Amino acid sequence: MPQSGEKRMRLRYDGVCRLCGASLPAGVEAVYERATKTVRCLECAPAGAPNAPEPSDSTAESKAEPPTSAPDVAGASARREYERRKAKREKRIRAKHPKLGGLILAMSDDPQSTKAWNTGAIGEEQLGRRLDELASDSVRVLHDRRIPGTRANIDHIAITPTGIYVIDAKRYVNQRPALRIEGGILRPRVATLMVGGRDRTKLVDGVLSQVEIVRDIVGDAVPVTGVLCFIDADWPLLGGAFTIRGMEVLWPKKLYPLLVASGDLPDSVDEAGVRLSAALPQA
Template identity: 30%
Template sequence: MTAGRSAAVRAAQLRASARRSWWQRLLALLGIRTAHARRTAHAAARWAHGAEGEAHTARLLAPLQAAGWHLRHDLALPKSRANLDHVLISPCGTAIVVLDTKHWHRGKPTHLLGGHVHCGTDDRHSQVEAVARYAHRVATLLGLPAGQVAPLLVIHGSPITGGRLEAHTPHGLVHVLGTDGLLPTLHAAPHGRPNARAAARLAARVDQHFRPYQQ
């Protein structure tokens, strides 16, 4: 599955719904934007930004394949409406990174306040907790210890105060990074010795349990 595809599809669906009725099309031709049209356009823009961010993250991650990483993008989380933006299988074949991409306001710094991750004054900790839940669910489905599946949040746009954050959640620690810190963090993460066969076997298990996301 191409990174960001499901988010791009959702943006297109929202834009299409805004043009569905003859009345909506007439208002658009007349240059009149109703409150509903504005809300729909705003939601479509958010999904489109999300798709761009996921595609950008995938491009950043692509060089890891030469080092033995297996990369998967836009996977469905079983028995959930959620999707996994990126799943990374380490070269050692014993660790997985569940990585979520967010595109937050460029003019608002991301920081910790009272133990919660904020973008400017907006509390975004629920999104941090979500990626921790996803990682926990991945570990459960694959029968892996929770410590072998690491949740990671990469932020596009908003600058990260201090370069990176460590956010605590009920399902464990989540590292919150900007795009500049993504590859250095993954390269520096402790892994065992590369084992191409073990990595391929773990990637096959991921493919068995997590199918490409469909709207």
């Protein structure tokens, strides 16, 4: 039987299950909770509910309010883009080969441009779960925040007593990040980010541009630091982490102590979090 104040409906807007954090794209069936104005997937049920709510009539569905204040879900936009590309490819192949489409899909991989979105989503999801565990009264974490006026997003933002950390999660499996320095005496000093032997300095440029956006929102009173966090990379047993152009390059276990360190800015956490949440909508 349906619980009071709940309705099973086909979503008109993208949502996120408030219990398990699963992405719920527009068009899927889910349970809308009027009291909290949030949604949950059909697999999740509140404590003490023996059955999921039953479907309501289509007229009521069309009048339901859209869900609001859904929790941040790390990697949500990357996951949606991967699923969209994957579904588009499957639809195209099945339409072109009605009889052999299933076999072709089973025997072929997604193109690298599609798999890259899945790889990125996995990295953001892994790091996001651990950052959520670190969240507390003094550490606030935001995930997957859209930069207004662009299609770009910021993977993670941690607001802590020591300042704000703009964190870009990168998953380069078994590839080693390294700092290469050239020049310095007779010619300008140039710092280059190398990953797996390739120049990846554009990753640094991207994070630093995000840092400036966050600084414009919170002002100069709170320090803002950029972080490139490489997941599943080939880090050496000793050393490994480094700084490039004022930005930290490290791995998850090296990042966590920075976020929970004590500092002198306890009153800034809530204020900065409110400003950033308002200025950077969920992606």
